[in-house]
Amino acid sequence: MRDWQRRWRGWKRNRQVVLGAWIVIGIVLALLPFVTGATLGRGWVRIIDFALLYVMLALGLNIVVGYAGLLDLGYIAFYAVGAYVYALLASPHFGLHWPVWMALPLGATVAAVFGVLLGSPTLRLRGDYLAIVTLGFGEIIRIFLNNLNAPFNLTNGPQGINLIDPIRIVDLGFSETYTVFGISFPPTHNYYYLFLTLTLAIIFISIRLQDSRIGRAWVAIREDEIAAAATGINTRNVKLLAFAMGATFGGVSGGLFAGFQGFISPESFNLFESIIVLCMVVLGGMGNIAGVILGAVLLTTFPEALRYLGELQYMVFGQVFVDAADLRMLVFGMALVLIMIFRPAGILPSMRRRRELGADAPVAAQEQASLYDAQR
Amino acid sequence: MTPSAKADADMLLALQGVSKQFGGLAALSDVSLGVAQGEIYGLIGPNGAGKTTLFNVVTGLYSPDHGVVRLGETLLSGCKPHEVVTRGLARTFQNIRLFANMTALENVMVGRHVRTQAGVLGAIFRGATTRAEESAIERRAHELLNYVGVGTHAQRLARHLSYGDQRRLEIARALATDPQLLALDEPAAGMNAIETAALQELLQRVRADGVTILLIEHDVRLVMDLCDRVAVLDYGKKIAEGAPSTVRNDPVVIEAYLGGAA
Structure with a gap:
């Protein structure tokens, strides 16, 4: 064991250190929008708000892909469903203005129903076959949203839905600026605290589910579906539950997105979005909550940071050689490739995967012995 | 008769x-x-x-x-x-089918799934009932691991157990479902003479316990x-x-x- 690992474990055991670390994290999270706003500008607070939405999405997909091992390439459909339900219930489109505490849970519930709808026909499929069907499902939802403006105008087609009610809880409108004790809270900051609260709730739920009877059943299905069934797990129900839970998180995130943005259109829910959320899960570390959060934060902020590449070239070389917009995606793609080469199990692999890929010496010897046994 | x-x-x-x-x-x-x-x-x-x-x-x-x-x-x-x-009725497989990347203990705990109730809400709120059920699951799993003789490997991944121990673990997982x-x-496929003798002793014990x-x-x-x-x-x-x-x-x-x- 290396020195820093030993020190790290020592810290993890020390209660005061752990408590201190949580207090520091709490203070950082509480002050983040103000510090960011003051240093990087208001635009970055907005980016952080989006990062939180993506954390919720990635944690939802993590249940489906990371825990239950069901490769879902159409996950963004649930985000879309949540967003559209909220938008239809709280916008001038139908003249409905439901309060958020009704529209948001309903959006999440409808998304869960769609999760089950997607899950049911795919129960017999695994791996790449499942991936293709879910991919199709994602596209179907987007195309429906795009075309359901006739004969009855449900979704307003490609124009999307505009003037969605901002989120308002009783008298607290999140899109207004408040001043408390001389500190000004603009909308981006208000939404930050709302999103943070819900993200923390979703993190809490993810942790609780992870070591529970249901969580173990999900992992068992991922490991060996036939053995799981032969051990008494109702694989159909448990898989549908994974789809529904994942979709619920997606639906919550989508509803918040609609209220925050004020405008949604089918364009926001294309295949690329599904892929990027999947990247967050895989890159961060499938099945590991901290890893998935890190993946989501990095993949939302990094492309934004790369917008400064033009300025950086100007500062260093005095001129811009390659347009930042072109360079940005190139560097981003390269970073993804490099992470996958050097951290194949993700930036922060789950305990399980870490044990899987990096066997300690005595364990490796044992493994050879058991292989030898099997060959006899 | x-x-x-x-x-x-x-x-x-x-x-x-x-x-x-x-x-x-x-x-x-x-x-x-x-x-x-x-x-x-x-x-x-x-x-x-x-x-x-x-x-x-x-x-x-x-x-x-x-x-x-x-x-x-x-x-x-x-x-x-x-x-x-x-x-x-519980079974094991000819080619061992454990949950390879779960620990031995977790494998057996999965076996208790069918005799326990806790759902999503139970998992999230983790009330007294769920906590009691979880600790009962863990206790029973430890008992069964000791029963089949792999108790010392509870925290190791199933795939890292020796071949004979994997066979025993699979039996423990099946027994966790309380089968008749x-x-x-x-x-006994792939086992040496000593492992086979131990298996025979285990199966006689299982039968003596009414299975x-x-x-x-x-x-x-x-x-x-x-x-x-x-x-x-x-x-x-x-x-x-x-x-x-x-x-x-x-x-x-x-x-x-x-x-x-x-």
């Missing part, structure tokens, strides 16, 4: 006229047999005789084309694999020593049944194994 005189109704597991076709191949044709409560019943036969197919029919992986399978009073044929487990009947598909055992096995000595009765399958048909000593001298069985004089 001789075992063969027992009426079908007394049997814990009863197969009646079970047939299974795969395309043109009759993997099982009209097989009837009964396993009595508390016995160790062996199922032997040359490779490809249909032993594993019979297991898969009994445990719900396949549904039979004809015939019925009963466990006690309840009908097993037509049940899904997890329903078969709920009704009290335990169906073992070649539990009936149905066993597919190639190790003739193990079958002779352990089983109360055996059935011999050949080309999907039952060609003999009875006490091991009788069956081994049956000319039909010898012919099936060694080939008839041409």
